[in-house]
Structure formats: C-alpha cells, structure tokens
Amino acid sequence: MDKTTTASDAVATLGDGMTIGIGGWGPRRKPMALIREILRSELRDLTVVSYGGADVGMLCASGKVRKLVFAFVSLDFIPLEPYFRKARQGGEIDILEIDEGMMLLGLRAAAMGSPFIPTEVGLGTDVVACNESIKLIESPYDEGKEWVAMPALKLDVALVHVDRADRRGVCQIKGPDHYMDDLFVRAAGRTIVSCDELVETDYFHENPEESRCVFWERSATSSVVHIPFGAHPSSCNPLYGIDVGHFKAYAASAKEEGGWQEYIDEFVSGGEARYLDKVGGESHIKSLPLPVY
C-alpha cells in the first residue's frame, strides 16, 4: 500500500465549494505547504474550518474563502491576524463564529456520524443569537433546561501536518500537543497529510512511545505528501519553532498597498523549492527556536 502523492496532485483532487478542515492551532503545526499549494490553484468558494492562524489569513487574502467557521484567528505573538481582519472588516466572507469547545464538539459529532451534540456552551451569548444555523433543543429526558445542539461539522477534506508518516498513512505527531487534529481527520471524508519525514514502518517498532504518538489509525489517512518543513512558517515542535521574523514580515505586508501580491510573488508563486530558499533555507528553519509560552 502506498498513499504517497505530490502536493499539486493532492490539491488537484479538491473542488470549488468544498468544506476543508485545517489542523494545527494558530501559528502551530499548520499544513502551510498544502495551503500554499491551494494559493497556487484556481480553487475558490471554500468553506474553511480551522483553529485559525496564517492558514486562514492567506486563504482569505487570496479570495479562496466563501465561509469561515472559527473560534479565533490569531498568530499568538501577533494577536490579530491581519488578512483575516481585512476580510472581516471588508465584509468579504460569511462566518460561523463558535466557541473553541463547540468546534471540538462539532468535529466529534461529525466523526461519530451524529447530527449534533448537546452542550451548555454558547447559551446566553451571541454565538447562538447571531448564528441562525445553531439551534436550541430541550432534553428528551429532563424537562426545563434548554441546550445548544452543536451541529456536526462534516468536512469534505481535512489537511493536517505531522512530524512523520509511513507510506501507508501511519502518522506521528511528536510535539507536546496534537491539538484537535485527530478530530479533524475523523470528521473528514478524506484526509491529506503532509509530513516532515517519510519513514519506513519499522520506525514505529523501535519502542512503544513511537506508536503512542500516533493519534488515528491509517485507514483515516487518504494521502501522504512528503514536504520537509511543510509547516513553516508555523512551528512543528520538536523539529523547528515558529518563524517570528517571517510572520512579522507577512503581517507588515498587510499594511502596504499591494502587499499581498508582493508576498505571493516573492514566496508562493515560484513553488516550494524556491519558497524554502527565499525564507532562508533548511539551516535557517532548523535553527528556529522552539516557542516558549
């Protein structure tokens, strides 16, 4: 069994109007090389579900997003994501703004094949009042209280980045947190994984700890794309940290007239090999310190 493919072939399987879930969290372990491949494509009208960082900002800046499902979009040390702000303040995108935990429940509901999960989260707030698609229900067991029926967030495709994978789709996340990546994978009809390292299956046999850092079974992985440093400029702890300098330059570009086009021209259009070269190469990325929170 061999699920390996290229980023361009993987992205070519996506279609206009699809709902795409993106793993990672803010500026941490985002499948950025796959995002850049989408930026190079003609894809449009996407519904994006994400604990958002520059993945969301870039897709918004490129006009790829019709609707965004989010709880936040932030680069952590740059709290407000500049291109997401522009898109929102320009009224350019539809949104479903929900609590971080509601997103978890929506993904879990989709993974379970359940239409919704009841929760208290969202009661009394504008995430319910401003979102007609989120309904309130009463418990069939206990009269009186109302509950938020968090609808399943079914994804056509999930995009996640992992430290390493084998050709059959066994994926390992060695960093301190796998975030909700397992839920994104399970909520999706298909999953495209990018990996920093492509390994032989033997790798996982070396000690039990290696397979303890595998968070879904390989049947949930559809495609494996080997892209060293594929999370850059986000981190892939413990392999490399966040490229703060690159994010600052990216954020600064949003303040310039034509800044996004310049960013695209400099970093995205020329393909991934040129990207790595432009951002300082392998040695630069390997030297990025792990974030301290």
Add this chain to the structure above:
Amino acid sequence: MLVDLLITACAGAWENDGEVLASGIGVVPRLAASLAMHKNPDLMMTDSEAYMVSEPVPIGPRNGYEPKRETWMGFSRIFDNVWSGKRHALVGPTQIDRFGQANISAIGDYDQPKIQMLGVRGFPGNSISHANSFFVPNHSTRVFVDGEVDMVASIGYNPQRLPKGHSLDDIDIRLIVTNLCVMDFGGPDHQIRLVSLHPDVTNEQVIENTGFEIFVPDDVKKTAVPTDEELAMIERFDPNMLRAPAER
C-alpha cells in the same frame, strides 16, 4: 509599581478557591495566577502549552529552568477540565457591560465589523462552565460600555438573555481588577460593586470612567499594597520584567 499592586489584587481572585485550574491569560493575569498558586498550592496551573505543572512556570526565557510537568493537558483535555467546572480563568476582555457580558470578538456591526479582534475563543464555554474574573489595564468608558457589549462572547447576569431553565446564580463572575480599582458583582441583583480603590484613586474617577452605574457602598476599602514577600514572588515569576509594559 502599580503593576505589582494589580498582580496582587488579581491574585485575590483565586484566594478562596480549592483545587481548580487557575488560568491567567496575559502577562499580569498569569503572574497573578502564579502568585495565587504560590500562596495556595491546592490550585493547579499549566505551562501555558500542554502540561499541568507542580509549581508556576516563570514567564519569558527559561534560562535553564525546566517546568515541573505532572500531567499532560493538551487543548482537547483543557475542554474536559473547562466543562467539569474545576477552573477559574482571569481574562482581559475588550468590552464589558453592566451585566458582566464580555467581548473579545468584534467592535461595531457584526456582519462587517469596524474592528475585528480575536473571535470569541473559549469565552462562551468558560462563562457558562466555571468561575471567571476580568483584568482591565485601562479602566475607561470604552471598556465599560453603556448598553450591551457589541458582541456578547461570554454570558453575564442579564435576565433578558438567561437561558431557559437556568438561574442567574448559575453564572459565576468573581472580580474585576482594573488600573483604578477592584470591583465585584455584589451589588443588588448582581450589580457591579466597587470593592476597593487603588492608592490616590477616588470614587468619582471610577464612576466617571465607567459607562454605566455601579454600586458604591459606604465602606469602599483601599486596595492592599503588595507585601515584600509578594514582591519577591512576582520578581521570581517574572525575572525579565515582562510585566513592565502594563505600566501605562
């Protein structure tokens, strides 16, 4: 420094808490949680990344310090903790109204905001699940707004928005610590009440800078000045003076 007084005042939010996760979001709230955990070791804290720790982790460069990790606590598990209620968060909203409803999402028209901020993050879930307190570094009518906040990200003591089958007592907002004073929700019908004034601050200053009426009792106290031990602990948890920018 005023910031040290703010940290000790914020730490008071957890004073009577038992074994709950003390989450301080931002430099001052995190230092406050650290100080609170030092005084009350029953409290729990994380390394602000993915582990619970046995003692607060100093902020900024670690300089060889290794966090004393005791329990894995990735984001997925944080929500299990949130929903259990065993957490008390100190957060810094951009807007707060007289009900204690708070906003970090967007300013202006929701469909096309004047200023898009972070998004609601975990505010809805936090506010219905566990205790919360607020830190406001710049007490003004821009933060403490008349009417309702532009986007209600967290539930407050607003009878109009009370979910069916719930009572206002299900909501648990504890303290508001600002650069002028400490307030709580101990006025009539959960009205915001002035508890203590920081040095050289008057009742009038607080009233002027608040966009709604607050309850001012006769016995407004003076906010306690940090002790030498508290100052030493703050220094230990912030050896790089990251708290200084809060001084405005």
